[in-house]
Amino acid sequence: MKNFEELSSMWVTQPQKEQITADVLLKQVKKGTQSLQQKLLVSILMMAATFVFMIVLFLFFLFNSWLTYAGIFITMGTILIYAVLMYRDYRLIASHDPTVEVNIYLQKLKEYQKGRNRMNGKMLYVYSVLLSIGLGLFLIEILRSVPLLVEILAYFAFIGWMAFVTFYLRKKIIKTEQEKIGQVINRLERLKLQFKD
Amino acid sequence: MKTKDSAFREIFEANSKRIYRLCYSYTADSAAANDLMQETFLKVWQNLDKFRNQSMISTWIYRIAVNTCLTYLRSEKRQAKDELTPFIAENEPEEVSGKKEEVDLLYQCIAKLEESERIIITMVLDEVPYPEIAEISGISEGNLRVKIHRIKSKLTELYNHYEKL
Numbered sequence: 001m002k003n004f005e006e007l008s009s010m011w012v013t014q015p016q017k018e019q020i021t022a023d024v025l026l027k028q029v030k031k032g033t034q035s036l037q038q039k040l041l042v043s044i045l046m047m048a049a050t051f052v053f054m055i056v057l058f059l060f061f062l063f064n065s066w067l068t069y070a071g072i073f074i075t076m077g078t079i080l081i082y083a084v085l086m087y088r089d090y091r092l093i094a095s096h097d098p099t100v101e102v103n104i105y106l107q108k109l110k111e112y113q114k115g116r117n118r119m120n121g122k123m124l125y126v127y128s129v130l131l132s133i134g135l136g137l138f139l140i141e142i143l144r145s146v147p148l149l150v151e152i153l154a155y156f157a158f159i160g161w162m163a164f165v166t167f168y169l170r171k172k173i174i175k176t177e178q179e180k181i182g183q184v185i186n187r188l189e190r191l192k193l194q195f196k197d
Numbered sequence: 198m199k200t201k202d203s204a205f206r207e208i209f210e211a212n213s214k215r216i217y218r219l220c221y222s223y224t225a226d227s228a229a230a231n232d233l234m235q236e237t238f239l240k241v242w243q244n245l246d247k248f249r250n251q252s253m254i255s256t257w258i259y260r261i262a263v264n265t266c267l268t269y270l271r272s273e274k275r276q277a278k279d280e281l282t283p284f285i286a287e288n289e290p291e292e293v294s295g296k297k298e299e300v301d302l303l304y305q306c307i308a309k310l311e312e313s314e315r316i317i318i319t320m321v322l323d324e325v326p327y328p329e330i331a332e333i334s335g336i337s338e339g340n341l342r343v344k345i346h347r348i349k350s351k352l353t354e355l356y357n358h359y360e361k362l
Contacts, residue, residue: 011322014300022209194313
């Protein structure tokens with residue numbers, strides 16, 4: 001039988017496990033910060049490259065149909081909107097401030113969850129529809145010169161891919177994301193109740 | 198004027214052991230505790246410019262560690278084990294091995310407490326002053342004293358129960 005004082009002295013005199021040194025950790029934290037920034041930078045650069053590609057198409061290629069130009073503009077607009085929303089999301093994630101009290105942290109998580117629900121709902125449908133219309137209009141003229149069978153196959157592949165992303169992949173991603181955030185919120189709610197006891 | 202690097206080094210040296218113990222009490226797994234400790238200090242590094250001395254730096258770091266541990270616990274698979282596992286202490290002198298077993302058992306008993314109890318008791322064991330514990334956990338000092346008394350009894354009971362097995 002041990003009393004609490006004995007447990008306490010056991011804690012204080014416990015053998016120290018070998019730990020990472022401050023210098024090694026410093027290297028890792030710097031690398032970690034850079035990789036986060038790099039990830040964001042890569043995504044933004046990819047969006048920018050697509051945007052530039054559309055501008056090049058618009059300026060240096062002559063298309064016969066106004067539908068193609070409309071397609072290019074719609075696609076460019078959608079990409080721009082997506083890039084802005086992506087940046088906003090990044091800001092939301094970054095604002096999950098671990099330095100605040102548990103209650104404030106919980107409040108921020110709830111706000112984030114609401115924001116994501118809004119984004120993953122109607123907004124994502126609007127995005128998918130706009131992108132489909134833009135690319136669809138663009139494809140009309142591009143595919144006009146290819147054999148009919150290839151044209152039909154290309155349209156099927158395009159529609160199939162957009163439907164797969166919008167109705168299957170999207171739901172799966174949203175479900176996983178909501179589950180994760182929901183679990184954190186549940187645990188924090190439980191903790192809040194425990195402190196109230 | 199101190200650079201950010203040297204300030205970080207000092208903070209790490211002064212707090213890493215306590216933070217590791219807190220993380221270990223959440224996970225009962227040394228690899229996971231190390232990961233959580235590193236994640237905590239990554240956040241410390243990222244937010245160091247935000248720290249404005251409104252509270253003690255150790256209070257601030259504890260708060261980051263607690264939030265990091267709670268976020269980590271979101272995955273059911275990652276929760277501390279329900280069953281107390283037998284300890285393996287091969288090739289160690291009997292005295293060292295015995296002490297290690299005792300400490301391991303203590304950690305596993307802490308891991309069986311509620312989250313709020315784990316936060317509080319690891320700070321009590323690390324001799325963090327009561328006003329600081331109250332600030333980190335966000336409860337009044339009076340309420341805290343009652344809670345600490347209850348947690349101490351619960352932990353001692355748990356320890357003695359499993360020690361007999």
